[in-house]
Amino acid sequence: MSEDNPRPEHRRNAGKKEELQMDMKKNWKWPVKYMPVFDYDRCTRCGICATACTWGEIRLVPESVVDGKPVNIPVANRSSCGACHYCERQCPEEAITIVDTPFVSSHRYWRGDQKNLWRQVDPGNPGHVLLISTGSDSELISYFDHLMFDACQVTNPPIDPLREPIELRTYLGRRDFFAEDISPLLEVKTPILFSAMSFGSINLNVQIAAASAAKEVGTYWNTGEGGLHKALNDFGENTIVQVASGRFGVNPRFFKNCSAVEIKIGQGAKPGIGGHLPGEKVTGEISKTRMIPQGSDALSPAPHHDIYSIEDLRQLIYAIKETTEYSKPVSVKVSAVHNIAPIVSGIARAGADIIAIDGFRGGTGAAPRRIRQSMGIPIELAISAADRRLREEKVRHEVSLIAAGGIRNSADVLKAICLGADAVYIGTAVLVALGCGLCQRCYASRCSYGITTNRPDLAARVDVGLATKALIGLLQAWSDEIKELMGGMGINTIGSLVGNRERLRGVHLTRDELEVLEVKQAGL
């Protein structure tokens, strides 16, 4: 170490006993959970990691001077790493490893909540509601993991998707055989749609990539509640626009350049909670697209101010149908809550053509931590209960159901379909496909990957071309996997799996759980 380099603070203080005073502020210090560890033998001191990190975890410390230029060494601040792994991935020498240093408390029951409480009461910023992003990481069981598919043996030949066609195409919308007019239907080439993520929560680069991939594969992307940016006008045939309680960007252009309109009542991560995009994020393009003044807070109230019960929803559905001259299906998105079955039945009778149910694992740009972790129910149970209720009320074949919230892979997609969904929405999977490290800090708006931020320098980290390719890859890979699964089950069209519990069996579930899922115990 060179002489110019100042000695670390703690060594300078060594031996000066009279100065050793305790600092109560440190009682609330956020314990280090993750941190980058640098392999200084590999490190070339290029400094890219400090630029890559948007969280202020890495600082560069002068190490030496070579040819008159200072050489800096990266050091972890041990303060703000959230394990997004962006620096680790960007390091050209692979000199960084993110380590998990679990905070150890002797009290097992309190372990997780202890540090959250410290953060809430820290006198530096006391009394605040904890915010969090993405879907719940709760340790509740995933029902998807306890469901197994059937396969053909002997009595029934499996189908090889390489030799025989397996069809994933499906249609979403209202089907009434006795109606005079044929209702508009959405043609979906693969039963996977991109879930609502607004311009504001993500940036335009990501939306363009999602729209382009949806167009290429023949599915849909959803604008979320932030309106439709002009640059996306041409993707109308693959666009679902969303009308939420803030009514941002709802104008004639918005209704013209879309295939379907979705009314957002709730979101799985935060049922019963509105949204709040702080004024500083409402910059030029976002302000124009949302049709609100620059710098003003974009508030989405918890309820729609014109919907206080089901009859009001019916009026909004028909107001939208009138506006679009009955040429576009209207979808209603609700959170999966305890009473989901009668709610869905009411929505079907209120005139919705498609009903999207978002389970508690569904993602969010920002939600109170307590809401995300403890409100709502799993999508597997909700979709099954909704499907059953619609059948009992003899209207299941007339409307379409979309399952959302916690779909991680192609098997989850197919299990959701077997439990009664016509198709699924994926959101978090889209972000992960773009590289997202799931650090759960989208609300901070400084996503190091440039996905959930509108800071121009960071948004530029998303290359639209590469992102589009990745999302097409996601849809194609999952579609191929779904075909393999279907082939094994001897089914060659996706419609024959919608609500087909016969092709599922449950493992390690209670009788009540099996009953709600309408799935038989494995072995029966």
Place this chain on the structure above:
Amino acid sequence: MCGIIGGIDINGGKLNGGDFIEAISVQHDRGNGLGGGFAAYGIYPEFEKYYALHIACNNEQAAKAADEYIRAHLYVKIAEDMPTKDLHSIQWHPLLKRYFTTPGPSNEDLKLSNLGPSTVHSQKGIIDAYMKKFVFDFNRSIPDAFVMSCGKNMGVFKGVGYPEQIGEFFLVDRIEAPVWMVHSRFPTNSQSWWGGAHPFSLLEWSVVHNGEITSYGVNRNYLEMFGYKCMLHTDTEVISYLFDLLVRVYGMSVEDTCSVISPPLWSEIEEMQDESSKRKLMYLRQYFPQALLNGPFAILVSNGKEIVALNDNLKLRPLVAAKRGEQYFFSSEECSFEILCPDREKTWMLEGGKPEIVRMKEGAHV
């Protein structure tokens, strides 16, 4: 694996049951002795206005309950034991009864509001809807008895055994009929019992089926919305209910019903030149995805006026057809034609997903 045979004389001429017993016996390996059966049309001309109920009861008690139930809900013209012959090979059989009935005795029963969830749209449909509901209620109310068939001027003879034994047991060789449906069973996904043997029948529809319906869960959920109850522990019953729903209730043609049940691929529909049939097939596939049958199957469906032969669109089960003069035959294996119509002029293999529909001539009396 199962074996199926169908035969029709489009002039209404009679075909002998004995020939069909022999024809199915040469497909012996397609069955395993756990089920066989025959459906014959035009066999009760003297009672053609009455619904002929073929009832099987596991014991005397059930037979008594069944009798009371039938008399409480229907007017009974004739009640009798089915003629059968004692055989060593059939060690046990249920009590078999035959009723010629018509709805009544109370008009209350026929009120639409009492028909339960149904989709009756015409006065004409009410009586059929009532009979359908009667059958499901009967099967549910009397667990030890079930209705084998309930159509007019037709009947199903079926049970556990090889079909040649069942045929002999029911004296099928003494029956002459213009339309025959025959089945030999090798059950693979459900237990064997007398009610589980084929043909399956509801009102005038009967079905014989070789295959496995992998879309069964979807089809059952769909049918149950319209008041059908799937209680016979086998996938085949959904086929007869689908035909009943689509043809009788929705008023669709048999051709369109086949397009719903085994439609062309989306890509095939898109390549079609004829715009109107393309639009129609699109519509049928978009509107009735739950009525599509998936999995390998060869089925014969009849209502006494026509036989519909249909394969899954991948053609995963055998089905071959033959023509002799005005008579048409369908079979899982060509060997049966050597018995039924050795002098046939034409034999051909059905294509996957392409139905073959043979109709009685106008005016031909069944």
